[in-house]
Amino acid sequence: MGALVTLNIVLPWIAALIIYLAKKDVVTNVLTFLMLPLLSIIAYLAYIQPHPVLIETPKWVDLLITVYDFGLLAYFFYQGIVRKNSLIAILASIQLIFLVIVLLMMNHSLTPNLYIDDVTLMFYLIVAIVGVPIAIFATKYMDYGEKGKHSFVAIVVWFLGVMNFAVSVNNIEWFFALFETTTLASYIMIGFRGDKEAVNNSNLALWMNQIGGIAILLALMVFIKINGVYHFTDLLKNPSLISMAALGFLSLSALVKGAQMPFHKWLLGAMVAPTPVSAILHSATMVKIAPYLILRISPIIKGTLLAKLLIITTGYVFVVAAVIALSQDNFKKILAYSTISLLGLMMLGAAVGTPVAVTASLVLIIFHAFAKGFLFVEAGVLEKVFHVKYINQMRRLIERAPLTLMFIFFGFLNMTFVPFGTFIGKWMMIEEVSNFLQHGSYILLIIYVGAGSAFLSILYMKVLGISVRKAHGIEKINFVKLPATFNFVSVWYYVWLLSMTIFIAPFIADFVVPIAASIAGQADIYATGLTLHMYDSTLYFWQILGALILIFLIHALPYFVKFKADVVHPYNCGEVFPRHMETWNFECIARYEGYFVAFSIALFIMVVVLGGGLL
Amino acid sequence: MGFFSKFRKKSPWILHYNTGGCNGCDIEILSALAPRYDIERFGMLNRGNPKQADILLVTGPVTKNCKDVLRRLYLEMAEPKVVVAMGACAHGGGIFRNFYHVENGVNNIIPVDVWIPGCAPRVEALIDGMVEAVEIWEKKSKEKEFLKDHENVIKTLGVEDDG
Amino acid sequence: MINVILTVLAPLIGGVVYGIERVVKARMQKRVGPPLLQPFYDFFKLMDKRPIMIHSLHALMGIMYFIAEWFALAVLLLGNDLLIAVFFHVIAVLALVIGASSVRSPYSVLGALRELMHMISYEPLMVLMVVALYLVVGSFDIRDVLNYEGYPILEIPLVFFAFLLTIPMMLQKSPFDVAEAHQEIIGGPEIEYSGPFYEALYTGKWIEYIYVFTFVFLFGGSHYWLGILLVVLAFLFINLLDNSSARLDFRTMVKFAWSVLIPMAALNVILLALWQ
């Protein structure tokens, strides 16, 4: 097991190094492509090993990471000075001081520093299957008039290894190091293009994420001071004694990393970078650390005030991010807001912490990773091949970019509609929390989930509505030939999503439920054939299949069906002069954005102060 | 003439268009819809939408501005369809005849099937005209009907995509 | 058995319901009104029209709307989970909205966008209603709801009332017929459909009647007479409201749903949960 884990972490690093040094197209393309089977197989081999396991690491690794930590923070400090951004410098120096304190307080612990359990292995699989195709996509994407292709691909591949490392650590101090490394990665990637906007946004990402780092260090201090432990597994051993304040800080760092309001700006800023950056940040890596962290502590916080406040906060973000997304007109921004929104939902599920809710959260993580990766890849294709960035440029996409539109359509459907994973996640969540409605936060949750999914559906339908609009006769459908790399990546995601949805019942019952069982206990979910059962409710296979066929027909059939009927003009009061109707920009909502954010700050403070028991 | 044609007469849907009359006729149409005469008894509905209407009920002398609109409405209706011209103006201009801005009646623009005389016609006359229109409508086929100079008309009335 | 019949014959029964509604509405206005089978005459007439369309996608979406609506009803009546049935309804809305916004007609697009506003008004409430039923009955299974010994309507009256006021939103009735708004945007999403293609939408509406009134029926529990009574009363109430009120702005509709109906239903649910 140890070898497999090491391979999983180190292999991408080696590949990245080679790519970076070689700077040759062949090397880059072949190596990234090789990563896909290699990492998938390694992740799978690790998955079939007996787990969970704790892995001992040599002493020098510990030392190395500590040194690396200081180096990293020093680098942040240096960047703050160079970029003349005092905020970054101050936050970095605070972290440095805190880190010294933590290291002084830390006494030796016998608990191994790596912990590989089902969640870790699931993340390995996600990184391999969802993350690597994005690197493959990047190899072609960067050919379209972008500088620094090789170093970019190298960073992306390296980042996959970092992510694999981050989800396997047990020592929270190590976790801090990797948390900061992901911050570093996002800092570099967002600022990759090097223009003014990119620099500004990368600064934003840096200081916001450093707040998360500070929160982790604070949590560490409290853990060591009060409980004397600093490993995730140790925390789980006697949950009742763990200090709430520290958990509050940990959740704070999760909220920051998960770009929950009011810290959502950094994730939005990521859109100035090349599109694969957004894809990698949103789908398989980076922001997924947030639900991961909450999942780790969910058995401890389950049922506490902190959990309830987390539910209220993340649920609020789920709805409000979807609402704000309505008023956006940049395609990538819309996707970013919907990520923020769904991240809220994932954390919400993890915070509820019952077996079924955790299952729902995991289902959301998996399906969201696939769908978002898919959507961002298509956004990249739109941007580079069809020069479409804003939704009002998406007009007549059905003629100009039929396949890409079909993929986007499918990706959107995956985000809210029956019978896809995200729907199942919501369904489970609602049915689960219906059992403890006595608490106000849970009824709020139901309203949140109902409303949030309605808002997201509206958002997607609004965007799709523009791209299919056509005066009369969709005749000149123009199947543009796309690069093979793009097609491969799109089809890869498409096929995965489709097959996972068809076999969703066994997938959830045999793959996701055991993972949830390792966190929160066995959920009452099982599958008979392709039918999914949960408590007394049943999602029959004929329902899944029927919905799938309906959805499939709706998104793919328009290209094949040609009715033999005469074509007439659209009704325009009989007038000849053209009247345009674009779409609503929901200006009325944009006006309240400030209030929404202000309220989210209040909720945030509540999580830390009340949830952490600081009062 | 299939099985469905037998039921045709039970549900004629009306599209009403005023091409610039004095509104007298339109008031009569409204009163036909109202409880006293209630033409919904015969399954008639005022749809206000050419795509779903069967009977085009035109009033007024057709001003120059209305000409193309009238043509387009007619073209947008699916066959079988009937045109009913209501009131003196629709027949030849009525009191507006030979004004500088009128086309002197509906017949100059689109083919008319039923004429309802009067200025304004009584509701009874309207209903009578409708019944006659339905009779004509029953006998029509689904074949496409063409206007004079059809191709050109379509071209000038078309809508183009933007961008 | 009865649910299978209801599902298979949904368009027929829905058509009769629509016919009854037209008569009832006419009588309320002191008119004679059309014959009872008028919807079917319309149906046959539309079959007999020359098919014309804007483009195939648009026409296809109309048909998909009909199928999706029927399927949602089948899921509601033949499946066993009410919540899933609520979410299936969204697919029908998807087809309708995609179809309506695929044409360059401002009315159609406006109608599609307003249809979305309808959705945010009734969707959360439907979810809440199902949860409320779960709270009463202890199961999301429609059969368990129909075997429940008590009277759900007595335990969740506010939810029922809130749902009663959302029915006009779902069935496009005044004062909440914002998306259809015949006098204003001439039918909204359905404006560009004609002949046989319009038929799909027209019939889809009938199925929606059954879909909605099934939910009303559930409030009677195992007392079917009560369920039928509720359905009849709801039907009359909706028509009365339709006849006696003017159309509201869509903003008012959303505000009303969010500031009155949803809090009302939530209050009922939370009180019931506390009381249990």
Ligand code: SF4
């Ligand atoms: S026919 Fe007479 S009543 Fe009718 S519109 Fe013309 S002028 Fe007015």
